[in-house]
Every structure is written in C-alpha cells, then in structure tokens.
Amino acid sequence: MKILATYNIKGGVGKTATAVNLGYLAARDGYRVLLWDLDPQGAASFLFRIKPRVKGGGKALIRGHRSIDDAIKGTDFAGLDLLPADFTYRNLDLVLDAARQPAKRLAGLLAPLCGEYDIIMLDCPPSISLLSESVLHAADLLLVPLIPTTLSVRTLEQLTEFVAGFNGHRPDILAFFSMLDRRKRLHTQILQDLPTQRPDIATSAISALSLIEQMSVHRAPVTAFAPRTAAARQYRELWREAREHAGLPDPHA
Amino acid sequence: MTPGSRLYVLDSTAGAGSHVLRSLAETSDDQLGWANGGTARTIRRTWLDTFDWRLYRAGLTLQQVLRNGQAELVLTARDGELVATELLPASPRPRWPALVTQLPAGALRDALASAAGIRALLPVARAISNVGELQALNEDAKTIARLAVDRMAVTFPARASVPARLTLVPVRGYAGQAGKVGRAIGSLPGVSAGGGSALEAALAAAGVRPGDSAGKSTAVQLAPDRPAAQAMSDILESLLDSMEANVPGTIRDIDTEFLHDLRVAVRWTRSALKLCGDALPRGMASEFKPEFRWLGDLTTPTRDLDVFLLGYQDMAASLVGGSETDLVPFHDFLAAARADEHRRLVAGLRSARFNHLRSNWRAALGDVRPIGRLTVAALADAKIAAAHRSALRTGRAITPSSPAESLHDLRKRCKELRYLVEMFGSLHDRAQLSQAVRELKALQDCLGEFQDAEVQRAEIRGMADQMLAGGRGPAPTLLAMGEIVAGLAVRQSRARAQFTGRFADFSGPASRNRLAALARTARPARTSRA
Numbered sequence: 097m098k099i100l101a102t103y104n105i106k107g108g109v110g111k112t113a114t115a116v117n118l119g120y121l122a123a124r125d126g127y128r129v130l131l132w133d134l135d136p137q138g139a140a141s142f143l144f145r146i147k148p149r150v151k152g153g154g155k156a157l158i159r160g161h162r163s164i165d166d167a168i169k170g171t172d173f174a175g176l177d178l179l180p181a182d183f184t185y186r187n188l189d190l191v192l193d194a195a196r197q198p199a200k201r202l203a204g205l206l207a208p209l210c211g212e213y214d215i216i217m218l219d220c221p222p223s224i225s226l227l228s229e230s231v232l233h234a235a236d237l238l239l240v241p242l243i244p245t246t247l248s249v250r251t252l253e254q255l256t257e258f259v260a261g262f263n264g265h266r267p268d269i270l271a272f273f274s275m276l277d278r279r280k281r282l283h284t285q286i287l288q289d290l291p292t293q294r295p296d297i298a299t300s301a302i303s304a305l306s307l308i309e310q311m312s313v314h315r316a317p318v319t320a321f322a323p324r325t326a327a328a329r330q331y332r333e334l335w336r337e338a339r340e341h342a343g344l345p346d347p348h349a
Numbered sequence: 350m351t352p353g354s355r356l357y358v359l360d361s362t363a364g365a366g367s368h369v370l371r372s373l374a375e376t377s378d379d380q381l382g383w384a385n386g387g388t389a390r391t392i393r394r395t396w397l398d399t400f401d402w403r404l405y406r407a408g409l410t411l412q413q414v415l416r417n418g419q420a421e422l423v424l425t426a427r428d429g430e431l432v433a434t435e436l437l438p439a440s441p442r443p444r445w446p447a448l449v450t451q452l453p454a455g456a457l458r459d460a461l462a463s464a465a466g467i468r469a470l471l472p473v474a475r476a477i478s479n480v481g482e483l484q485a486l487n488e489d490a491k492t493i494a495r496l497a498v499d500r501m502a503v504t505f506p507a508r509a510s511v512p513a514r515l516t517l518v519p520v521r522g523y524a525g526q527a528g529k530v531g532r533a534i535g536s537l538p539g540v541s542a543g544g545g546s547a548l549e550a551a552l553a554a555a556g557v558r559p560g561d562s563a564g565k566s567t568a569v570q571l572a573p574d575r576p577a578a579q580a581m582s583d584i585l586e587s588l589l590d591s592m593e594a595n596v597p598g599t600i601r602d603i604d605t606e607f608l609h610d611l612r613v614a615v616r617w618t619r620s621a622l623k624l625c626g627d628a629l630p631r632g633m634a635s636e637f638k639p640e641f642r643w644l645g646d647l648t649t650p651t652r653d654l655d656v657f658l659l660g661y662q663d664m665a666a667s668l669v670g671g672s673e674t675d676l677v678p679f680h681d682f683l684a685a686a687r688a689d690e691h692r693r694l695v696a697g698l699r700s701a702r703f704n705h706l707r708s709n710w711r712a713a714l715g716d717v718r719p720i721g722r723l724t725v726a727a728l729a730d731a732k733i734a735a736a737h738r739s740a741l742r743t744g745r746a747i748t749p750s751s752p753a754e755s756l757h758d759l760r761k762r763c764k765e766l767r768y769l770v771e772m773f774g775s776l777h778d779r780a781q782l783s784q785a786v787r788e789l790k791a792l793q794d795c796l797g798e799f800q801d802a803e804v805q806r807a808e809i810r811g812m813a814d815q816m817l818a819g820g821r822g823p824a825p826t827l828l829a830m831g832e833i834v835a836g837l838a839v840r841q842s843r844a845r846a847q848f849t850g851r852f853a854d855f856s857g858p859a860s861r862n863r864l865a866a867l868a869r870t871a872r873p874a875r876t877s878r879a
Binding site for chain 2: 146168169
C-alpha cells in the first residue's frame with residue numbers, strides 16, 4: 097500500500113482537484129483507492145456527492161473509538177472509496193496533541209487498511225500543523241501543487257528542509273506546477289528555470305483551466321466527465337509521473 | 350454476491366421484467382431516483398465442477414465468465430463471497446474438461462486444488478445473460494446502490510429460460526438507504542425476495558439437481574423388511590447405474606476417477622454376487638459372475654498404470670541415489686503403456702459383449718421377484734456375520750512366517766466384509782457404522798500397503814524387463830527403478846510389522862462386538878427362507 101498526499105501550506109492551489117482526479121485515475125487503472133478528505137471544508141467529499149460527516153467526528157477516528165472502516169463511503173466510481181471530511185477535523189490538532197506520538201498517529205490508523213487498498217490518497221488542509229506533520233510522516237509521496245510564483249517556490253524549499261529533518265521515514269516529494277498561466281511572464285520563467293535547479297519538479301503541469309473549476313458544477317472529477325479535454329490529459333500525465341515516482345507498477349504494461 | 354447485496358427473483362408471470370422496471374421508475378421521489386447504468390452487457394457463463402460435484406459439496410462455485418471477449422474464472426463461496434479470480438489468457442485458453450493442474454498457477458488454482466483433487470473440471474451448466482444496470486440515487490444524486498437485472502437463458506445441460514434475477518448491491522457506507530430501496534423492490538408485484546445462486550437457478554431450470562452422488566457406489570436406502578431378493582436387485586441396479594454413469598468419462602478419459610469409480614461398482618457387484626448370490630433367483634449369480642469378472646479384468650491394467658502415474662511425482666521425489674531425470678524414460682514407458690491399455694479398455698467398453706452384459710443384467714434385475722420370506726435385514730445380518738467370521742479366521746491363521754499370499758487373502762476377506770457393511774449401510778446405526786468402517790479401514794490400509802507394494806515390485810520388475818528388451822531402459826533409469834523397488838520393499842516390511850497390532854485391534858472385543866451389533870440395530874423379526 098502506498099500513501100500519497102496532496103499537500104501545500106497555501107490554500108487554493110489545486111490540492112483537492114489533484115487528489116480527486118489522481119484518485120479517480122488510479123482506480124480506473126485497477127488500483128483499490130481510498131481518498132481521505134482531511135480538509136474540514138469537505139471539498140473532495142462535495143465533489144463526490146458525499147455528505148461531509150463522520151459519526152463521532154474526527155476525535156472518534158483518531159482515538160480509535162470508531163473504526164475507519166465504518167466511516168468509509170463508496171464513490172460512484174468502481175475501486176474508489178472516500179473517507180469523508182467532517183467539520184470537527186478543524187480540531188484534529190488538539191486531538192492529535194493529546195495522543196501518544198501524535199506525528200505518527202495517522203500512519204498507525206492507516207496501517208490496518210493495507211490489505212484492502214493499494215493506494216491511500218490524503219487530501220490535506222492548507223496549514224502547517226500537527227495534522228500536516230502527521231500526514232508528512234505517514235506519506236510515501238507528497239504531491240505538492242505549486243503556483244509558479246516566487247513565494248510558492250520559497251514555500252517548497254521550506255517544506256523540503258522540514259522533511260529533511262525527519263528521523264527515519266521521509267516521504268518523497270514531487271512538486272508540480274498548478275494553475276499555470278502561460279500568458280504570465282513569471283509563470284513561464286519559473287516553469288523554465290525551476291526544473292533545472294530542482295530534481296523534484298514534475299515535467300507535467302496543470303494549467304489554470306475553467307473546466308477544472310467546473311468540477312464543482314458536475315460534482316465529478318474532470319477526468320471522468322470530460323476525459324478528452326486538455327485538463328484530463330494533463331492529470332493523466334501527472335498521474336503517470338506520480339505513479340512512477342511512487343514505484344507503483346504500470347497496469348497497462 | 351457482494352456482501353450485503355440482496356437477490357430478488359421475478360415470478361414467471363413477470364416475463365422479461367420490463368413492467369417491474371417501469372414500476373421501479375415510478376417509485377422515484379425527491380429522496381430516491383433511478384439512473385440507467387449504461388448499455389446492457391451480454392455475459393456468457395460456464396459453470397464448472399467435477400463429475401461428482403466436489404466443488405458444490407465444498408460450498409464453492411466456479412464459473413468461467415466471458416464478457417467483451419475477455420474470459421475470467423471466478424470462484425465464489427456459497428454465500429457469493431469472492432474467493433479468487435483468474436483472468437484467462439486468450440491463448441491458450443483452458444479447454445474443458447481440464448485438470449486443476451492445467452489452470453494458470455495462482456490463488457484460484459490453489460483454492461481449487463484441495464476441493465477438486467485429481468478430478469477434472471467440466472461444464473455442468475452454461476447460460477447467456479443480458480445484464481442491465483440501474484443506479485439508485487439519493488437526494489444528492491449520489492449512487493447508493495446498483496441494481497443488476499439479469500435475464501438469463503440456460504443453454505446446457507438443457508435449453509431453458511430462467512426468471513429474471515435482480516441483484517441489489519449497496520454502495521459501501523449506504524446500507525441503510527439501500528435497505529429502503531430493497532424494501533421498495535421487494536414490495537413490487539411479481540417480485541420475490543431471495544432465491545438460490547445463478548447456478549442453482551440454471552440447474553433447476555434445466556431439471557438437474559446439483560450434488561447428486563453421480564457415479565459413486567453408495568448405500569441404497571433399504572427398508573429392513575424389504576424381501577432380500579428385491580433388496581439385492583435394488584442394490585445391484587444402483588451399482589449398474591453407477592457403472593454406466595462412469596463409462597462415458599472412462600472412454601473420453603476425462604480423469605482417472607471415472608475408471609476408479611467404475612471398478613468400485615464392478616467390485617461391489619462381484620462381491621454381492623459371490624456373497625449374496627444365493628438370495629437371487631437360482632442360476633442368476635452364476636450366469637453373470639464370469640461376465641463381471643471379465644469386466645473387472647478388462648479395467649485392471651489401465652488402473653494399475655494410473656496408480657503408477659498418479660504416484661509418479663512422489664516416486665521420483667523419493668529417489669536418493671538416482672535423480673528425477675533418470676526416471677523420465679520410465680515415465681514415458683508408463684504413459685505409452687497406459688495409452689495402449691486405455692485403447693484396449695475403450696474397445697472392451699464399446700464391445701457387443703459389454704453392451705449385452707449391461708442390457709441383460711438390467712433386464713434380469715428387473716425380473717427379480719420376492720423369494721420366500723427372507724428379509725434384507727436378516728440377509729445382511731447373516732452375511733456380515735459370516736464375512737466377519739471368515740476375516741477373523743483368515744487373520745488368526747497368519748503368523749510372522751506366513752507368505753504374502755495369506756495377507757492378500759485376508760485383504761480380500763476384509764474388502765468383502767467392508768462392501769457388505771457399506772452396501773447394507775442404510776440398515777445400520779450411522780454412528781456404529783462409521784466407527785466399524787473406521788476400524789476395518791485401519792486394517793485394510795495396512796494390508797493394502799503391503800499388497801500394493803508386493804504387486805508394484807513385481808510390475809516394476811516386469812516393466813524393467815520389457816524396457817531392457819525393447820532398448821528403452823538406459824542403465825540410470827533401471828538403477829532408479831531398482832531404488833524404487835527397494836523403497837517399496839521397505840514400505841512392505843513396515844506394513845508387515847504393523848500388521849499384528851492392526852489385526853489385534855480389529856479382532857479385539859470392542860471391534861468384534863461393534864461389527865456383531867451392526868446388523869442387529871435395524872432388524873425386524875427374523876424370518877426363515879422358504
């Protein structure tokens with residue numbers, strides 16, 4: 097089982113759109129996928145038409161009073177399940193703080209699911225917190241959407257340094273350009289320069305396309321409702337790269 | 350079936366089910382809607398099992414599903430839970446019948462191995478289904494359950510149509526909402542909740558009952574006061590059924606158990622004629638005994654070679670001095686000899702002599718009328734007691750210096766006793782019977798080990814002579830065969846050493862009393878033969 101997490105300190109950079117589309121593409125490739133919507137805003141849950149509610153809230157899950165298994169919902173897509181968001185997730189930091197080894201709690205919770213799922217995709221809220229630290233410790237691969245701006249690049253550097261300081265397990269990082277607008281000179285400049293300076297930048301990039309925003313109207317991944325569009329092609333290319341980076345075998349080989 | 354799913358069957362008046370689906374659409378409201386799940390698919394299913402339903406008895410269902418040109422083997426438990434699947438390559442795709450060892454290696458083959466054993470998997474039913482899907486949606490237009498509508502037509506073993514089957518599969522986490530949908534479906538006119546598996550439905554439509562003891566020699570249900578002659582006729586007719594059931598599979602060489610079961614039925618018949626022939630009309634047993642002896646002898650060479658080939662891997666693995674490759678020419682010799690013998694066997698089973706035997710024997714059995722007032726219970730009592738005495742007498746005469754032949758005689762007596770006990774099994778207390786059979790079997794196993802080793806040693810020597818004479822026995826092969834003979838001699842002497850203890854158990858008071866009590870358990874008042 098591989099744990100992939102879409103993570104960025106900043107909000108509105110395309111984490112949820114990435115988690116939803118990559119989760120769908122992985123399931124379509126035959127992988128058994130669980131997407132955990134850790135963001136109390138519940139955007140991923142909304143996109144799959146699933147109510148953002150977990151009985152007992154996040155506290156019951158983290159403390160083990162309620163089985164994760166019972167909270168999982170099937171999406172409308174074969175092979176793709178969702179652990180919904182819950183508004184109480186906003187307090188997960190406090191719950192984790194009260195737990196033993198809070199940074200490793202998430203990994204412990206997910207371990208029993210390894211027989212049931214090939215991939216767990218964590219859609220993280222934008223923050224640096226105990227929860228995000230727990231996510232970073234649990235993940236095998238961090239997918240970091242990066243708007244091509246100087247501040248975003250600086251944030252990536254901070255994240256890389258933070259992860260490098262971990263003892264033991266450290267997730268791989270695969271950053272990719274998100275909400276790319278080739279009409280902007282800064283975007284094209286960073287798109288050109290950064291990959292030559294950093295090996296952890298994906299060659300695929302996701303453009304700022306209105307079709308991606310329309311996911312909230314269709315309430316489905318763009319790769320499902322508009323599979324022949326540029327947006328879908330870009331996510332497919334990103335999924336291929338993420339899969340290879342995570343060491344997951346090519347199902348079409 | 351997926352856990353939590355529910356099955357509904359349309360009654361015969363519901364036709365193809367279109368009006369039920371229309372009724373379903375009318376159940377839509379602001380909390381429940383229906384969406385079409387896409388184009389209906391055509392699925393071709395072939396259900397596979399062994400001739401004697403070993404998978405069915407083990408609670409397993411194996412089907413080859415063909416959809417969109419892709420073939421897949423799907424193994425499920427009786428409750429429908431998936432056990433294993435295996436995608437089949439387009440080429441070479443298994444041709445049925447096939448042994449489990451011919452399937453692609455993997456979890457499915459492993460799961461089948463112990464249940465099917467050495468029996469071949471063969472089609473027991475085939476059907477073509479047109480499967481459509483509806484999605485039940487909640488107020489958020491979220492799919493909460495999928496309803497598969499399966500319109501199935503059986504094409505084998507007989508053409509038959511099956512009432513449409515609806516399977517409601519809740520989406521994970523929506524069991525509660527799906528339950529309401531299920532209740533709505535169950536309340537529709539022409540719909541019944543529950544029903545057997547698709548295989549059971551297909552077989553029922555084709556008029557076949559799964560799990561029948563096809564081709565096995567088993568105890569016939571007998572009333573204790575049934576006249577002995579007619580009871581023997583019942584038993585022998587059932588054995589003839591068993592023989593005939595196994596003939597096609599033996600001729601087609603589907604697997605080695607067809608011949609084995611055919612031989613068991615012949616042996617039971619021969620023993621019945623020998624031991625209980627006096628209960629039949631005068632002259633009947635003596636007329637047919639030579640013919641069944643001929644039939645038994647006809648089947649022996651092929652079976653002996655089957656035994657060698659079935660045990661070949663173990664034999665090869667047991668070599669210490671020689672290597673498995675040394676033994677390959679021996680395997681080739683066995684396989685060629687077996688092919689020759691099987692051709693002879695097939696010729697015999699297709700001969701006029703065998704056909705006459707079948708028809709004459711059935712006609713003769715059909716003519717049997719009650720003779721005197723002897724009941725089957727009295728007959729069983731007397732015959733089991735006599736066979737028991739005979740086995741004890743033969744065994745007690747065996748000393749450490751007795752020749753192999755004396756143990757062989759005892760083995761034959763024990764077999765006769767076992768056949769009688771099992772043949773009249775329905776008259777006995779089940780617990781007493783199985784305990785008696787277990788004790789008898791312990792002695793038989795020891796005698797069988799001894800005698801089989803004796804026979805196989807002689808056969809291997811004879812085959813070595815033939816291979817040498819035919820220039821097909823290189824020295825390493827003959828040496829390896831010698832090692833096998835030596836191994837058989839060790840096994841034989843081990844069995845010989847065990848014999849005294851096993852016979853002591855068999856002839857001890859507990860076992861003796863149990864066998865003596867067997868026939869008394871269901872016996873009405875004894876009547877004498879007129």
